[in-house]
Amino acid sequence: MPEKEQEQPITPQLFDHLVNLASLELSREEAEYLRRELNNQLKSIDELEAIPLGTETEITTHGVPYTPQITPEARDDRWQACPNPEEILAQAPEVRDGYVVVPDIPHTDLD
Amino acid sequence: MKLCDLPAHTVAYLVRRREISALDTLEAALERIAAVDGRPGRLGNDQNYPDDAEKVHAFITLTPERARAQAEAIDKKISQGEDPGPLAGVPFTVKDIFCTHGTRSTAGSRILGNFVAPYTATTVSRLEAGGGLMIGKVNLDEFTYGSSNESSAFHPTPRNPWNLARVPGGSSGGSAAAVAAGEGNLSLGTDTAGSIRQPAAFCGVVGMKPTYGRVSRYGLIAFGSSLDCPGPVAANVTDTALMLNSIAGPDVHDGTAAKLEVPDYTKDLKKDIRGLRIGLSPDYFRITYFDPLTGEFEQQLISPEIESAVLSAAGYLAQMGADIVEDIPMPHTRYGIPVYFVISRVEAASNLHRYDGVKYGFRTPDRVADLPEMYRRSRAEGFGTQPKLRILMGMYVSAAQYSEQYYERALKVRTLIRNDFEQVFNSQGEHRLDALLTPTTPTTAFSMGDIYGDSVLMQYADQLTVPANLAGIPGISLPAGFAKDGLPIGVQLLGPDFSEARLLQIGRAFELASEGEDWRKQRPAILNTV
Numbered sequence: 001m002p003e004k005e006q007e008q009p010i011t012p013q014l015f016d017h018l019v020n021l022a023s024l025e026l027s028r029e030e031a032e033y034l035r036r037e038l039n040n041q042l043k044s045i046d047e048l049e050a051i052p053l054g055t056e057t058e059i060t061t062h063g064v065p066y067t068p069q070i071t072p073e074a075r076d077d078r079w080q081a082c083p084n085p086e087e088i089l090a091q092a093p094e095v096r097d098g099y100v101v102v103p104d105i106p107h108t109d110l111d
Numbered sequence: 112m113k114l115c116d117l118p119a120h121t122v123a124y125l126v127r128r129r130e131i132s133a134l135d136t137l138e139a140a141l142e143r144i145a146a147v148d149g150r151p152g153r154l155g156n157d158q159n160y161p162d163d164a165e166k167v168h169a170f171i172t173l174t175p176e177r178a179r180a181q182a183e184a185i186d187k188k189i190s191q192g193e194d195p196g197p198l199a200g201v202p203f204t205v206k207d208i209f210c211t212h213g214t215r216s217t218a219g220s221r222i223l224g225n226f227v228a229p230y231t232a233t234t235v236s237r238l239e240a241g242g243g244l245m246i247g248k249v250n251l252d253e254f255t256y257g258s259s260n261e262s263s264a265f266h267p268t269p270r271n272p273w274n275l276a277r278v279p280g281g282s283s284g285g286s287a288a289a290v291a292a293g294e295g296n297l298s299l300g301t302d303t304a305g306s307i308r309q310p311a312a313f314c315g316v317v318g319m320k321p322t323y324g325r326v327s328r329y330g331l332i333a334f335g336s337s338l339d340c341p342g343p344v345a346a347n348v349t350d351t352a353l354m355l356n357s358i359a360g361p362d363v364h365d366g367t368a369a370k371l372e373v374p375d376y377t378k379d380l381k382k383d384i385r386g387l388r389i390g391l392s393p394d395y396f397r398i399t400y401f402d403p404l405t406g407e408f409e410q411q412l413i414s415p416e417i418e419s420a421v422l423s424a425a426g427y428l429a430q431m432g433a434d435i436v437e438d439i440p441m442p443h444t445r446y447g448i449p450v451y452f453v454i455s456r457v458e459a460a461s462n463l464h465r466y467d468g469v470k471y472g473f474r475t476p477d478r479v480a481d482l483p484e485m486y487r488r489s490r491a492e493g494f495g496t497q498p499k500l501r502i503l504m505g506m507y508v509s510a511a512q513y514s515e516q517y518y519e520r521a522l523k524v525r526t527l528i529r530n531d532f533e534q535v536f537n538s539q540g541e542h543r544l545d546a547l548l549t550p551t552t553p554t555t556a557f558s559m560g561d562i563y564g565d566s567v568l569m570q571y572a573d574q575l576t577v578p579a580n581l582a583g584i585p586g587i588s589l590p591a592g593f594a595k596d597g598l599p600i601g602v603q604l605l606g607p608d609f610s611e612a613r614l615l616q617i618g619r620a621f622e623l624a625s626e627g628e629d630w631r632k633q634r635p636a637i638l639n640t641v
Contacts, residue, residue: 011508022460022502023483024465025491034500039503044401045449048520051527059522060529061338062367063583064323066606070369072361087229091256091471102469104481 008039114139116638119201119296120377123242127571129189133200135180137244139203141175144246144294147272152250152265154224159267164275167637168247169289171207174217178202186244187341196242198357201299203238204289206248206282207248208255208343210330211235212334218332219253221262222466222473222493232330233297233365234341234358239531240480241357246295249285255306255334258572260284261559264495270559272316272635273598279555280310286344289315291635297354298344303335304451305551305576307342308588310442312551312601315590315635317351317618318344321500321582324369326355327362335458338451344473348589348618352376355611371609379612380619384625385432387545387617388533389604390439392423395549399445400571413553413575420591420600421550427624428548428617439535439542443527447577449569450528453508453521454581460505463498466490492501529582546610546617549575551588551601579605585613589621592630 005012015035019026026034064070082088094101114122114136125131149166151173152158176485188195210216210228217223239245250269252262259278260268271277272292279288282299287310290298300307302320311318318549319342326341333339343354355376362368402409412418425435468474468489475488494502508517535542552572562572581588584605591602604613627629 009303015503018503018506020216022499022506023486023490024494025487026498026499026500028501030496033496034503037500038504039402041452042390045452045508045517045521047401048446048453048524049516051443051446051524053520053523053527057523058526059519060525060581061522062323063529063581066324066367066369070324070371072366072368072370072455074366077222078133084229086472087227089397090228090382091226095472100470102482103479103485106481106483 009042010035010038113143113293113411115143115202115293115296115399118347119345120199120353121203122296123197123199123353126185127195128187129529131200133185133244134179136200137178137182137202137246140246140295143292143641144170144173147292147637148268148294148462150267152263152267154221154264155491157268158274161265163226167272167275167288167292167294168286169269169294170247170260171219171250171265171285173247173623174214177214178246181239181244195415196240197353198238199242201242201297202246202295203299204247204249204295205235205245205299206251206285206286206301207525208251208301209235209299210253210332211245211248214248216248216271216332219251219265219266220495220498221264221491222490223332224264224473226472230330232453233327233362235330238299238354239358243297243357249289249298250381251285252282252497253495254332254459254498255282255301255303256459256501256569257281258309259557262495263498266455266505266589271556272637273315274560274636277598278557278559279315280313281319282306283344284310285498287316287318289310289346290314290316290346292637296346299358300344301528302340302342302580303338303455304580305573307344308551308576308586308601308603309350309573311344311588313556313599315599316344316346317348317587317589318342319351319355319587320585321355321359321611322585324367325585325609325611326358327365329362329364333462335455337458338455340580341456348506348615348622349377349380351587352615364382367440374612376612377616379616382616383432384428384620387433388436388543389425389428389438389617390542390544390547391421392439392547392549394444395547396575396577398553398571400574411553413550414555414594416594417550417553417555417600420603421548424591424602425623426550427482427621431620431624433617436542436544438500439547439612441531441535442575443531444578445530446524447581448574450521450524450581451573451577452504452570453517454525456501456505457518459501460504460509463502466493468493525581528578532582532584532605533605545606545613549603549605550576551603555594555596555598575603583609584608587618592628593633
């Protein structure tokens with residue numbers, strides 16, 4: 001393994017771990033391209049580290065502040081029948097007797 | 112002039128007065144599509160034909176039957192003396208990122224390539240309720256991840272009607288290309304980092320990103336949930352206002368749709384702009400980008416032609432009585448892209464976990480041993496490269512051990528970007544701006560294939576538009592002339608929260624002031640063939 005790869009923040013090993021967590025499978029070319037792009041983007045993101053941030057700087061999760069004046073009230077939590085369940089089921093790749101069918105779910109022991 | 116080249120507000124006026132019928136306007140739009148669009152984008156169309164380079168390819172799905180039924184209903188209403196709505200008989204297109212009941216809603220991705228939505232997005236319902244005719248779903252970058260439309264899984268991808276060798280921009284590239292080519296007067300787009308404004312600038316049309324929360328996201332296939340804004344793409348400011356009237360407002364189905372009344376956005380379009388304060392910031396006349404080849408940050412001034420188009424627009428606005436205020440400091444503009452790299456990836460990864468081949472969308476046709484293998488194969492085959500990149504990056508920067516370094520830091524820098532705007536728009540502050548006037552893009556439309564694949568450079572095309580998404584504020588891109596290469600230039604107005612009416616008013620003043628200019632009379636090259 002060339003030393004350079006191990007110096008990058010996202011090493012091939014870490015990359016494989018991410019791919020596994022993301023439930024993806026990649027061809028070798030795709031993996032090489034994606035890992036290179038990820039490391040390039042991280043260099044760009046690292047620019048943020050140079051910005052002085054006081055402890056008083058708050059986070060912004062939405063740009064627009066949701067004041068009580070503009071925030072809609074939560075609607076009543078009331079059950080409503082779905083008007084077209086058959087259309088929704090029709091989207092499933094495999095259905096039997098109104099149930100969505102999936103391949104075998106293997107037994108796994110949790111750590 | 113053909114019906115499909117008239118402004119939307121003129122079409123609606125004529126239909127309402129029974130001078131033309133909704134069916135006439137529909138037929139004109141379909142005829143135009145048949146003449147200029149070529150074959151629609153399809154999965155697996157990987158082979159290029161020479162003819163493809165001569166057409167626009169804005170569409171993925173045409174919905175003429177739906178539009179015809181709607182047109183007949185409009186004409187019937189009119190004949191019975193009922194109000195057909197403010198968009199009566201206006202053909203419009205919808206970016207294929209919105210769910211529309213009974214039609215494919217693909218997000219430009221193989222993973223949703225066969226998905227037929229069981230419900231309709233609020234925005235689309237409102238346009239149809241207003242009398243509009245939905246004529247089809249237009250192409251986009253896969254899941255909106257791109258600035259050129261080249262990442263769509265549906266090929267051929269759209270081309271720029273002004274020069275078919277150039278991209279239309281993205282991700283609402285199909286929307287902007289369709290409006291520019293007269294394939295429907297209006298289009299519903301979305302803007303997460305500039306995805307309405309950048310293609311509008313590239314295609315010489317108007318595109319507005321409303322304030323976050325001004326327009327419901329119900330039925331919009333999510334990318335960055337704290338950033339996504341549906342908005343209008345139209346040929347002119349009046350049509351943009353008319354469309355925003357229909358789509359804006361609270362929605363019981365979207366808890367982030369602001370509880371605020373919708374003004375009539377067409378009302379103030381003729382009001383003069385005397386005394387309005389419009390700022391110019393040097394921080395919007397250069398871009399800073401990371402060069403992966405040198406590993407250094409490079410700074411580049413925007414193209415001189417674009418700079419002079421912005422200054423010329425400022426001149427027109429000054430003629431109309433606005434006060435132009437120079438040297439407005441917007442010091443955190445350059446951080447917009449790195450902040451966006453983090454926040455949008457985390458939100459995208461979270462939103463993309465739902466595609467697993469179980470309940471809807473693509474499932475691998477191969478035999479698999481078990482459920483985890485089915486997930487992996489379906490996602491590997493269903494997603495293109497850009498979604499995979501975003502999922503992996505989002506997972507990395509939000510992982511427990513890196514979250515403080517990346518995600519939380521990005522959310523704090525987002526606050527600084529928001530503060531830049533709050534300071535200059537503060538009515539008691541030093542600058543007291545009503546709007547900021549900037550270029551929309553650092554360059555005109557790039558060539559097909561030029562920077563696609565380099566996700567870093569492509570993302571920097573959004574540097575001047577992304578701050579508005581991070582801050583939540585509204586922005587509009589307006590056509591402002593042409594570069595020497597014959598391609599359109601867009602200028603952008605940014606304003607405080609919920610100031611859409613003011614931005615439209617300034618935009619209309621600019622249109623009126625520059626009405627006599629020769630460049631206003633230019634038409635896209637593709638229309639020379641019809």
